[in-house]
Amino acid sequence: MMFVDYVNIFIKAGDGGAGAVAFRREKFVPKGGPAGGNGGNGGNVIFIANQNLSTLLDFKYKKKYVAGRGENGGSSLKDGKSGNDIIVEVPCGTIIKNKETDNIIDDLDEHGKKIVVAQGGRGGKGNAYFANATNQTPRYSQPGTKGEEFNIILELKLIADVGLVGFPNAGKSTLISVISAARPKIADYPFTTLQPNLGIVKYAEGKSFVVADIPGIIEDAHLGKGLGLQFLRHIERTKILLVMVPADTEDIEKQFEILNNELKQYSKELSKKKKIYAISKADIVDENTKIKMEKIKIKAYKKKLLVFSSVSGYGIKNLLDYLWQELSE
Numbered sequence: 001m002m003f004v005d006y007v008n009i010f011i012k013a014g015d016g017g018a019g020a021v022a023f024r025r026e027k028f029v030p031k032g033g034p035a036g037g038n039g040g041n042g043g044n045v046i047f048i049a050n051q052n053l054s055t056l057l058d059f060k061y062k063k064k065y066v067a068g069r070g071e072n073g074g075s076s077l078k079d080g081k082s083g084n085d086i087i088v089e090v091p092c093g094t095i096i097k098n099k100e101t102d103n104i105i106d107d108l109d110e111h112g113k114k115i116v117v118a119q120g121g122r123g124g125k126g127n128a129y130f131a132n133a134t135n136q137t138p139r140y141s142q143p144g145t146k147g148e149e150f151n152i153i154l155e156l157k158l159i160a161d162v163g164l165v166g167f168p169n170a171g172k173s174t175l176i177s178v179i180s181a182a183r184p185k186i187a188d189y190p191f192t193t194l195q196p197n198l199g200i201v202k203y204a205e206g207k208s209f210v211v212a213d214i215p216g217i218i219e220d221a222h223l224g225k226g227l228g229l230q231f232l233r234h235i236e237r238t239k240i241l242l243v244m245v246p247a248d249t250e251d252i253e254k255q256f257e258i259l260n261n262e263l264k265q266y267s268k269e270l271s272k273k274k275k276i277y278a279i280s281k282a283d284i285v286d287e288n289t290k291i292k293m294e295k296i297k298i299k300a301y302k303k304k305l306l307v308f309s310s311v312s313g314y315g316i317k318n319l320l321d322y323l324w325q326e327l328s329e
Helices: 172-179 230-235 252-266 287-294 316-328
Strands: 006-012 045-050 064-066 086-091 094-098 104-108 114-118 149-156 162-166 197-204 207-213 240-246 274-280
Touching: 006 114, 045 094, 045 104, 064 086, 086 149, 104 114, 114 149, 162 172, 162 230, 162 252, 172 197, 172 207, 172 316, 197 316, 207 316, 240 252, 240 316, 252 274, 274 316
Parallel strands: 006 064, 045 086, 162 207, 162 240, 240 274
Antiparallel strands: 006 149, 045 114, 094 104, 094 149, 197 207
C-alpha cells in the first residue's frame, strides 16, 4: 500500500432548505391561515479518527466531499428533511488545517475522536412561523443559509513512543524488524526505507511501546538533499529519539553532530526532545572497540553510548531495558 501523509481536499457542508409560503386550502375551512413549513438543515462534514487506517491514500483519488442539502419546506406545515451528514474517516494522528489561513482546525490524535469541520446551513423558516396577531397572513419566508466550505490540508503524523533517527543504512529497519513484528524492506544500499514504518515492541508481559522508523536523513537534508526532511513530522509526537550511527563510521562524534543539526534545522522543538545515542552494527567490530565506543563523548550528553547489533543480538536487551526505563520516567 502506498503511504501518503499530506493531501489537499475540498469540503462543503449542505445548504439549508428554503422555508415555504403556503396557505391552508382544506375544504370547509374558511379563511385558512399560513401553512408554509420550515426548510431542513444542511448536513455537516464530520471527521473521525480511526486507528485501523494508516495512510491518507484514499484522499489522493477523491478530493471533494459534499454533505447533503436540506430539503425545502412544504405546504400543510410540512418541514423539509435535513441533509445527510458526511463522515470522513482518517488515521489517528491526522492534523486538519485550513489551507487559506494555515490555522490548525483540530488534531485527531485519539481513536474515535471526531469533529464537525464544516457546519451545515440552517433551514429557512416558513411563513407559518411569522404569523402573529398583527400579521395573520405573512406572505414571505426565509431562504436557507449556505453551508460552510473549505479547502483543507490533511497532514498525518504517526503516533509512536520512540523515533529512530539516522543516516541511510544505519540499521534502523533491521532493528525494528528484530524488536517488533514490523517487516520493512531491508537491503545493502541507501534509502531502502522510503516511507515510515511502525512497530510494536512487546517488552514484557503487559508492557509494550511503539517505535517509528523513518527514511534516513543525510547532511544538508534541510536543503532538500536526499529525501529531505519531509518524514521528520512522523517523529514529532514521540517521547524519545533513538539517534543511531553505525560502528563502521570514521568520525562518530561528527556524524552525531550532523544528525543533531538536521533535527534543529527542521524544528527547535524536535531537537529539544529527549535523545538516546546509540552505535549500531556492533558485530563488525571487536570487543575492545565496542568498549571504547561506549565511552565516546557527545556534546551535552552525559550518559554512555549504547552499542548494539541487530544481527548478532549483542546489546539488544540492554537497549530495550534502557528505552523502557526512559519511557517509564
